[in-house]
Amino acid sequence: MPYWLMKSEPDEFSIRNLEQMGRARWDGVRNYQARNFLRAMNEGDRFFFYHSSCATPGIAGIGSIVRTAYADPTALDPDSPYRDAKACEQKNPWSAVDVEFVERFEQLLTLPQLKAEPALEQMPLVQKGNRLSVMPVSEAQWLAILAMR
Template identity: 55%
Template sequence: MQYWLMKTEPDECSIDDFAATPDQVIRWDGVRNYQARNFMRDMAIGDEVFIYHSSCAKIGIAGIVRVTRTAYSDPTQFNPESAYFDKRSKPDNPRWDAVDLKFMRKFARILTLDELKNVAELADSPLIQKGNRLSVIPFSKVERDSVLVKV
């Protein structure tokens, strides 16, 4: 099993959206960064993913979801009405992928970025390094475990 962190703006897709439909999957689409896309291509069914709320009042890790479907062509890239439309992407050669995720657990409280900065095991994590804009980040088991003891 691998571990990941995915950043989202809660008004677009939050841990509450997952919790509201715990038996359904949510397609994680709209990723338009090649490195983040490549990380999504490394995901396997059953991998755990921290949901990280960003661009909001309370920034931090809000809960955990699980990968239920590995990377597949993101349909939003072909929809001209979508904010994620990519006119350069072609159905026979798609550029962007999506994965399906399912609710596992909502934390009783958000584990804030300030708290995460004080977790020694995360010292080298791109999550807490300035300038990191990736929406998908791999986590080691040690990093994952160090986060879970804080919630």
């Protein structure tokens, strides 16, 4: 089973929001490489929910993919901050997936903690300059992070 890491700003959408909702659409991804990762996801894949662009970034919990990639409706929504003026019904280059809450960690696994773990040194998240909002996680990295909880 492939594993993933997906980033969200907690003031916009947090692990607590997903926990309350149960299921939600993961949309607004506007980077082609991250979009391609969304398109590679399968139902049942697990992901780490990462809080980004906040005072203390880190992994806040786990979610699951419950619907594979489909056209992201926010690209066509004139009221959405993720609207893409070049997108149309016939040609929408952006994708969304539906996710489900699995677990919220008791304590956030902070970015400094992740960077200090030798088993994660090859993980794109901890490498300088990597800003992708969706990225794959190897099985070894997945297990190392679970062991840190």
